[in-house]
Amino acid sequence: MIRMLFRRLWLIPVVLAGWEWLARAWANPFLPPPTRIASWMREQWFSGPLLLTEQAVDNFVPSLVRVVGSWSAAVVIGITLGVAIGRIGRLADYVDPLVEFGRAVPPPAMLPVFLVLFTMGTQVQVATIVFGIIWPILLNSIDGARGVDSMQIETATVFGVPAHLRLFRIILPAASPKIFAGLRLSVSLALILMVISELKGSTDGIGYLLSVASNNADMPGIWAGVVVLGVLGFALNSLFLMIERRMLGWHRGARRTA
C-alpha cells in the first residue's frame, strides 16, 4: 500500500522541489517559489479564527454557491426540457436547429449579454453559467429520451404503469447514459464560466480575487488563485464522477467511456 502510494506520488515532491530551486536560483518575480505561495495563502486565507479568514469566506463561499447552484439549475432545466421535448411527438425536429446553434456559440461569448443586462453581481454569473452549459445537456436529454425503446413504454402502458412511474422507472434510466455524456463536460465548463464572469463582472468571488491580484501584479496572489481553483476543480470533478459511478454503475458501456 505504502509502496504503491510512493510509486504513484514520488514525482510531486520532486517537481515541487525542482520548482522551489529554480525559482530561487532564477529570482524571477513572475515565478515565486511554492513555499512563498503557500505562506501567502496561509497569511491571507487560512489564518482565521476557524481556519478561514474573512477574506476567504467572503470570496470562496459566493463562488462555490454560484457554480454549484447554477450547475444544478442548468441540469434540472436542461433535463426537464430535454426529456419533454424528446417525448412529445416530433417537437424535437422543430427545436433541433436552435439547440444546435446554441451549442455552437462559444459559451464565454454569452457573458456580454448579461453584462449589458445586469452590469455586475451574481445574476451575471448565474445567467452566464446556465446559458453556457445548458445546450449539451438539453441536446443529449432530447436524444436520450427520443431513443427509449418504444416497446418497453408500450408494454408498461398496457400493464397500467402510471405515467410518473414510466418517467422515473423507464424513460429517465434509459436516457441516463446519454444524459451523463452531456453532463460530463458541464462541470469543468461551469467552473470556466464562473471564473471568467467573476474576472469581468463581479465584486467578490475567487475570480474577483484573481483579477485584483492581477491588477496589483501580486504574483503570489495570482498563483494562489490558480491553486485554489485547481483544488476546487478537482473536488467538483471527483464529486461528479462519484455520482456518475453510483447512478450509472449498472450500465455496461459507462465504465469504458469514462
Place this chain on the structure above:
Amino acid sequence: MTAETTPARAGQPNQGRPSPSRARRGKLLRHAVGVAAFLLVWELAARAGLLPWLPAASASLARVAELAFDPAFAGDLLSTLTAAAAGLPLAVLVAVPIGLLLGTVPAVEETTRAIVEFLRPIPSVALIPLALFFFQPEINAKVALIVYAASWPILINTLYGVRDVDPVATETLRSFGFGSAAVIWRVSLPSAAPFIYTGIRLAASITLILAISVEYFVGGSGGIGAFLIQASTGIGADAMLDVIATLVWAGLVGLAVNVLLLRAERRLFRWRHA
C-alpha cells in the same frame, strides 16, 4: 449530432414506407418551421416591448449582415480565428506524442498520473492573468493558452485510444521482428486515430472558448472578444444589438467549424464505419 439521416439511395425499392428522401424533406421542413417560429416570437416580443432591452429579430439580423461588411469587425473575427487556427495544430503536435508515450509506456503513465490529475481540473481561464505576465506580446499569451487548454482532450483521447489497441495486432507485428517505433507507427497510431480525431474535435471548440476569453482581458488586442466587451460597455437595446449580432456570428463560426470537422471525420475514417 442527433439522429443520423440516412442518405437516399437511388434504385432501392422500399415498399409502403415513406422514401428516405421524403422523410428527410419533412424533417428539413420542420427544422425551418422551428427557426421561423422562433424568429417570429422574438420579433413580436421585441415589438410589443415585453423585454425593453431586446432588439427586434429583424434589426438584429440586419446588423448581422451589416457586420460582415464592417472592416473593423471582419478584422476582429479574423484575428480570433487566426489565433484558434494557429493553436490547434500546435496542440496536436504537443499532445499526440505525449499521449502516445503515456499510452505505450505504463510506467511513465503511472508516475505522471498524479500530476496530470492535478493539472487537468484547473480551469484554463484561471491561467489568463499568469499567461499575460509570462508571454509578452499578447498574441503569444493567447496562443499559448489555447495550446495548453486544447492539448488536454487530445492527450486524454490519444492515451485511451492507444490503450485500446488490439494487443493481438501489436504482438503479431512484434513477433515478426518489428521494433516498437514501427509498431506504434503501423498499428497503434492508425487504430487510435479515430479517438485522437474526436479529441481534436473537442479541442477545436476549446480554442474558440480560450481565444474569446483572453480577448476579454486585453482590450487593444482585437478579436471578437474585444469587440464584444467594447459593445457591452454601452447600455440598453443599442449595445444589445451589437452583442447579439456578434453572438450570432460566433455561433455561425462554431457551427461551421463543427460541420467541417464532422465532414472531414466521415471522409478520413470511412474505413472504420464501413
